[in-house]
Amino acid sequence: MEWELLGIILTGLAALYLWAFKIPYSLPHPRTTKEGRESRFDLLRGFAMVGIVLIHIHSYFQFFHPNDAVVIRTTLFFSNLSRFSVPLFILTSAIFLRKKSGYWNSKGKNLLLPYTLASIAGYLVKYQNYNILEFLQFYCLGKVFAPYYFVPLLLQFYLLFYVLEKTLTNQSISKLVLFISFILNLLSNLGFFDTILPKEYHAISILNYIFFFVLGIQIGFSYEDKTKPKGEIKLLLGTLSLVFLFLLILFSGVYYSDFKNHHLVYPIFFFLFIWELIPKFNKTLSNWISYIGNKSLFIFLLHPFVIHTMHSIDPYSLGGPFSGYIVTLILNVGIPILIAIIIQKGKFLSRSHHSDVPD
Template sequence: MFKKDKCIMEWELLGISLAGLISFTLYFFKIPIEFPAPSDSKEKREIRFDILRGFAMIGIVMIHIHSYFQFFHPNDYLVIKSTLFLSNLSRFSVPLFILTSAVFLKKKSGYWTSKFKHLILPYFFFSVFGYFIKYNDHSVSEFVYFLLFGKVFTPFYFVPLLIQFYLLFYIMNSIFSHESWRYRILIISFFINLVSNLGIFDPYLPKDYHAISILNYLFFFVLGLSIGTSKPSTSSTKPERNYILNIFLLLVCTIVFIFSFSFQTDFKNHHLFYPIFMMIFVWNHLFCFSAKFKNAISYIGKQSLYIFLLHPFIIHFMHSFDAYTFGGPITGYLITLILNVGIPILASFIVQRGMILYQSRHYS
């Protein structure tokens, strides 16, 4: 246990060192980097944040696919280390989801009505359904415990985590929106997040709360709020000057490869450096993507709630059969990924089309 925690700590400190190295390199060579900022237009949705959310949603699914393959083939070391590598590469996903959830957050009329309708209520119904499917012995107290801590399915912890952030923003909105305090709060949140990541708060927090601790993601939430009030950059990063980001991405991938294949370290979701680096990398390379690809990824981002709530059911039922039945580890992995993203999107499409048809007939 000590060795695993030591690897996590070393990875966190290594990430911070790499962040410092990247910052120094960009400053020294005068390389401009465009940082995310919302569009000035209130009518037009900022598609680039949906693209970031789409990548994050795919990454969350890839993290869970590793556990699925590990369940059936724990001794197939090459396959398990490969899925672990892909899982570790995807560890930017949850922090990026927290960040993008905060970007457009505003305290306005109907604040909690919207959260209840679009998040809390769907989460409750899916939790009830999942609880009766997954568990044999049922009790009200156990269900309430699972609901509060997001334990019906492992990925469901994200909803109680997000609700805490919405509550924090609602209570402390005047502080977060204070222009002169913005950077100070950002720096404070960074150090709180770092201390939390290193496990210093763990002995003082209830054990059941560790998984949904907002201290693990506080910096990303505050950064998302800061981005939401920032102005769009007028400068753009030239494609040929993104080579430095490519070099550092190769370096990061190499380090993740070594940790995954040599030490078999399963990274945590709440490291500080890696998610921010991946956000900047994707943001500054969007020009490389075709319009069709960007539209597809942004659509996944827009349907992320359906994917998030339905995907655990799919991966749960898939534990009834081996992924290798799809034709081996490679095709099995790809088909598993497609099913866990595609089926929720199909369900989302059917529900939304049904609502449109119902409304058109109801008001015609």
């Protein structure tokens, strides 16, 4: 909670600075141009996907070497650094959300079906005493693998948008809706709803991330003024970056605190920081991260199989702590991408074959 309060205080000071010095700034906008949609959102998803893997790598190292303080505190730092990931996925998923024909068909085909197949396979691999009622509970709550809670969480947001689309996209009340979502999210983070909501529901409660979802919708309908000066904003973000970096090191290395995924301020700060920094990235690096973002669903669903299998292998046996960390990261991102390429290539060849068959 200290991290949450510090973030809110820093954000308040930053907002006061922007207001006092009349520094203009507008939200990013995912406009589609002749070159295609804004590519920075794919990059953000790539960062978020790598971040999710880093969070689970910390648990993997902690499982084998909980007493190796230097290594574990280092992996904890990278885990805490990555706590923007799930909120950023929620935000970017909301940005391009539109209620149109085939809304649920696309969600079923592109999200629910892969999740169902992965959950069945994961349950068979991870557990020994099979029970259909237990599986259905794990499936609905996203508990087959730890990160799978994201899917039922996201499906709830899709349902919320489907039901309240007119309210959530009403520009005349957008600030009020965003403020209400902020208060609800803050109260959830403070544990206000813990005694009201069923305990099993806590992990997939939309109240934990509702601010990011509403903010994503509003970004999707916003208009970024690229003529506004960015020098002061970049200076402010640079200063806050140093403060957040210091706090990350302090909480990870000294207090040994494991952050939650749904703190309010840090994900938004990281989003804005990376948004302004991306244009300075090396093009090759940007392409790689963007590619990871495009394959994020495969990585999200398949990397738990990889990390689960790796729990029979001491990470230090992969060349020591540093090499083990890098190899683990490469395997957990690379193997799902390889499987994605094989599946997609198979689909392409299958379509080509059918198109070559005469009627």
